[in-house]
Amino acid sequence: MKNTLGRRNFIKLTASASGALVIGVHFQSCVTGKTPAKNFEFLPLVTIDTEGEVTLIAKNPEIGQGVKTSLPMILAEELGADWKKVKVIQGDFNEKYDEQWAGGSYAVILNWDLMRTAGAQVRFALITVASQKLKLPAAELISKNGSVVHQASGKSIPFGDLVKEAAQIPLPDEIEFKPSDSYTIVGQPIPQVDLDKMVSGKMEYGIDIKRPGMVYATVRKNPVFDGGISEFDSTVAKAMEGVIEVLELDNKKYGGRLIGPNSPNFVNGVAVIANSTWAAFKGAEKLKVVWNNTESRKENTDEIFDRFHAQLSNTSIEREDGNFALAKREAASTLEKVYEVPFLAHATMEPMNCTVDFGDEVCEVWAPTQNPEALQEGLIKLFDLKPEQIKIHLPRAGGAFGRRYYVDYAMDAAILSKEMGKPVKLTWTREEDTKHDWYRPGSVQKLTATLDKDGMVTGWQHILANASRKTSLGREGRPAGTEIDEYEFPAGFVPNLQFEYGHVLSDVPLGQWRAVAPGANAFPIQSFLDEMAFKNNMDPIDYFLKFIGPARMVPVVGEYEFDNARFIQVIEKVRKNSDWDTSLPEGQGRGFAARKMSGSFIAEVVTVDVLENNKVNILKVDVVVDCGIVVNPSGAKAQVEGAILEGFCAALYGEITFKDGATEQSNFHNYRWMRMNETPEIHIEFIKNDLPPRGLGEPPLPPAIPALTNAIFAATGKRIRKLPIVSNFDT
């Protein structure tokens, strides 16, 4: 394994007044690997008090992905702590923590070395003190369960009795990490931090925040994207019991439509401030607003998709290997299919909300967010604040899935608190939340393969047309990026390969949705390969294995190589675990898909039963995951289960549509989620190895969708090329 050394210059030990050992970390340098500049600041990450209690700050926001448990586990492992004596508290936002956002399944990837370094360096200091006290060589001592132990003699000293002196110990330049086969915390299914609070209603989410003197607010936003306000009449609303004030949220007053990339402005609307949430909600019902939609494109879904289709023939080339045109001329046959994926909303269980106390000196914010960096940036730009005037707390978020990467709702709350001169808790209704999301972009994707006489692929062309989430709100010009990455599968696997992108302008606000581009693109890619297998009368897994070829490192782009041996291993295992090669009763079928994402390799087989009324009954899912070391099997399994179910929800029902420039869906009755009675059994196997841990929150999602649609094909002969699945059956 690379990176087995934890370097001293990221860590500083000090003693607190009470004699506790405080472990400070310099975050930037640890993540980048560079030596920190002079005068840099160490932020406290861990304290060990004289009772041996270990208190750890969880720096990344907890949005249900389990980082508040997994990151501390890594540190506690290297330290040799007693997990029962470890307390984890949520850290506030601090720009010096570096990379405090949550997304892209990156938390463990980014913090693996940092957490191990901090743990290992402190272990060194504790062992050094113990060695002096016990008059035994340090090499014979280990740290275990919160004590330094001399195994030969059984002598031991608890951490609490070592911490006072430990702060004085000079740290080594480099220290070796523990070998993974000696782990006692990492790799154990440890129940997550805060469980007791979550099962008793005591967990404080953003929506539960209460501040002294606080008032409550909600908003009515222009349902039409990019619209404004002509006039509004608040007389009736204001006369209602409990309503305190009605305020306009006009983004022209705050620098216009856009603040900056990934730091979006807010949508124009009207806010009602009241003495309770309900009074605000009721007041908002009574607002009479005349919206100004002259600048809106007033788009409809059908028309947007027509433009996507048209754009397939007006593209830019994003990657070109070999000569696809030549491969096409020389091909024995070709296959060409067009797939459609819809727009999706996030629908986090906890609707958007934020509490702000905009004081004269400090703007204090309680935000369920994935992206405190963007929140800080937004506040600086909106109100001309200095970073030190902003204090951001990170309460647990009731789901995020990419939605809380955007901070529009927090901007709303900040404006209202400033204008009211009071702390304001803003709660969006579910309806506002659904209508003012940053949607996963829909797309049209055309795939063409050229085949030799044995039906194997000689050339591959993938054309994707849509409005990119990397533009903002229909801004003119080329987007900052496309929806087809140069490392999209099967780049590196096919000699003649061409990726093309056709960009369409749209007003629809677009954003990250769990598993982003792979979540949208795995369905066309893996359906297409399944179609090829059937065209050749081959078993889909046999065909796929032949397509990816032998175990080897496949060069994809630059330094990035794809370890095909790990890919083959998960595929072969899932074939076995799912009894792939046995037959099924009439009406049932199995579908397969596999994918690498965020460094993890995933293979899935879905078994379905399609009933006579075309109701799709998902019977079971077999999944094999190679994500390197599994830090917390319980949390890891939860991520796999959640991602797969989310893929199924999206595949079966997920669709946001637009009429005259506004979202048609509003709540769970017309934006449907799976229920318990629709949930299949999910069998998960993790490959055991000691490679560095990789992401898990997203990777299992993309293959779940094509594995399901391929299973429906196996069961019924019906090929799904347009999501959601329900739109293919007249039920």
Next chain:
Amino acid sequence: MPSYALNINFERKEVIADSDTPLLWVLRDVLELTGTKYGCGQGLCGACTVLHNGNPIRSCSLTVESATKGEITTIEGISENSDHPIQMAWMEMDVPQCGYCQSGQIMSTYSLLSKNTNPSDEDINTALSGNICRCGTYGRVKKAVKLASNKMNK
């Protein structure tokens, strides 16, 4: 505004609220019992589930006025120290992800197990399919319901 006497978690509480205020907002904003969650406000998601005379109801869809008749139990009322067998089962199975829907899941389970000490998969599906979990914890919820019923039958 009128005043109402509510019977919540075996305590009598006087609240002042508009008669059409949903119980949910009285619990959350007035009584500071924030364990009951707002998810949809339309009786569609189950996040706001509490017990009304032992039956699971959506507190977003019951007015404070109607709630005066009978006993209300919220997540805060099922144990002092998070040690009800259902809560213990939930912790053992490590059920929550974001956790936001879990009060509702637990209250629906509480009602189910008070009437049916040995629920089948079918029974569990029927009792809990009104509770959406956006994070997809359904598999674990189901296992935890069974574990809780075992614990309670001992």
